[in-house]
Amino acid sequence: MFRLKKIGFSVVLLFFCVITIVAQNKIEREHRILKSQFPEVLYTKEKLGDDVKKIKYYKEVGPQEVVYTTKFKKVKLHYHMQYSNNGDLQNIGFRIKQVDFPFEAFTAINNQLVYSYDKFKIIRMYQQYPVQSKEDEASVLKSAFMNLMEPNMQYRLIVKGRKDGKKVLKEFWFTASGSFVKERNMLPANYDRVLY
Template sequence: MGSTLSVNAQNKIEKEYRIKPSQVPKEALDFIKKCPFKKKIKWYIEESQNGKSIEAKTFYQKRKYSIEFTSEGEPEDIEIKIPFSELSIDLKKTIQSSLDSIFAKSKIKKTQVQWVSDRATLISLINKKNVKAAYATNYELIVKGKKEKHSHYYELLYSNDGVLLKMLRVVNDNTDNLLY
């Protein structure tokens, strides 16, 4: 329980820009065709310290969905924006305790549930089908945190048990993209 990760965050440098569906790999387009999305899909290239990826963003059942793909079109993860209040009481307490130990003051700006698995399992999860295969459920938070008299935005990734897996300090003003 809690966090064992060093509180010295690496930097997250990210640039995102729109692309046309014609610029998207066939594998990513095929993945999206198997999803129940009715609204328009907006496609993006995301450049970060980890390289380039492709992202599909849409609304589905009153939630913002973001599906990240490798540059070859293989799915990496699915993120769904949710209110922090929807997390279980125990998970909220564990995460808040972790934030209190890292920051003098913090405010959660965005919470997303993140699914990580193979292509078929991710498609089943989106389609709300019975999933027998293994998949990871994580929670990504964008937090405005104050440390040593300075406030910055941070991206924190927690496991389903509330263990801090990753912490990145957001560099430059890309918070508009992160808060989408």
């Protein structure tokens, strides 16, 4: 009898340890919010120009911080601007295609992905410009809207692939030359709103 209680207690303890370890790997997901829920920011539609269309607001809650994103269309490009919780601009970028990459950079990125996955497909690609300080914001916006090739810009790729028989969805960051910076697991799109 005592031995059964000891085994039962061990199983319960093991279960809670596994749950605690799994809970440490939090993955972020963004969801759409209203403009009134977005923090007060410096760059509004009036400051970005009259050619800004289809503005949407998103909030992403992660393990370390809350990030707010504005997505819009300007001069046939799909832009995004990420802000911190208190409204400071973190980066700006836009969606690109494979033909927009320099050949050497895309070759280096593709080689890294071939090495990482058995099979993969690039879902989306972005060219983004990080903001280092408040003083850099104006020059970063100018570089992004003029589509300039800057040494500090980054490429962000959303990749769906298969590794060791498992499906994975990840977000990768690479430098302008194609060197690996970091990666992050992603959740698949949320289809809770679809009833049938």
